[in-house]
Amino acid sequence: MMQCGWPLMGPLRWLHYLNKEVTVRAGKGEEHRGWLLSVDPVSASVVLVSFGEAVVVRVVMGHAVEAVEVLRAAADDETAKSLRSVFLPPPSPCLDPKELRQRRDAVRRWLQENRIPVEEEGEELKVAGVLTIAAPYSAHDCRSSNQIILDRIQRLIGIQDCTNQGLPL
């Protein structure tokens, strides 16, 4: 049982609590039970998840943690699998290669119409040399280290998606 030195324990010790079922005592007599998904190294906040009718996540702020006690050191296979997938985005539906190519061409043409330099790099699109768009070429599939370009390209693709679906912009 750990005392309220929780924020001072450090990342290496917090790592030991990962994917274990714990009880966290916090604030004024609150007690929360769940599987520990992560501990924020900046604020020592504890991310707990519990699986019931719904998947409920509770985050206990680091400054409020009084004690963390391990209930179960290991999860069964099904729980371990659920833990891994809690925050992952839902798997995108698989498009066949022909549809993917059509989609890629449509996105490329749209970017070129908007005077944005884009090249095909294998299955991906390379925009202005700094942004990559992977299949299935939606706004969520854009990757770049430049936040400004990322935002602009995401908006642009978003406009195309809205137009295609007949949604208001």
Place this chain on the structure above:
Amino acid sequence: MATPVPVLRLPKGPDPNSRGFDPNSPRFIALCRTSISSSAASDTNSEQLQKEQDARSVLREGFLRCLLSMTNKKVQFQMYENVKVEATFGASDIDVLNFQVSDLHTPIGVQKEALIRCQDVISFTFDV
């Protein structure tokens, strides 16, 4: 003689290298008393530091994914003095000191946009 023009000295911008995590930066000292720094390089050997940094990135990534999945969802905040409020989560700042929320339901009405101080929050919960 030309009129002297007052010189505007603009405030120094943020340090481009540390993004606010530098414990010696004025911003950190002013705002982030509760934020936790990594161990000083002199305290630990380099292998230990490397392990600590690896652990930090794994843990921080997990936490950031949690914040990401919270965006635009209804979140219930449990605060001190037995205050419970519900709001739609918008964003957090880098040091997890403030949360930007919309439609904050308070005992005295609904606030369209608000900033919640993380120091006032004990815990918060949402459905994935």
